[in-house]
Amino acid sequence: MDTIEYFYSAHSAYAYLGHRKLLEICAARGARLVHRPFDLNPVIASGRVSHFRGFTPHYIDYFFG
Known part of the structure; x- marks a missing residue:
């Protein structure tokens, strides 16, 4: 099984927005x-x-936290 390490800032809006797509990539x-x-x-x-x-x-x- 492949592993994807997900490094992110927990308060980042970008991490929030991209999370669903990352889950789709993992599932695929x-x-x-x-x-x-x-x-x-x-x-x-x-x-x-x-x-x-x-x-x-x-x-x-807001932008980096």
């Missing part, structure tokens, strides 16, 4: 889905990218 391949949620906020903070500094915490949480 007979693959087992392994969830690997992670907190994206430390990744963003460690990048210290200057253009993120202008974003409000709410904006960052």
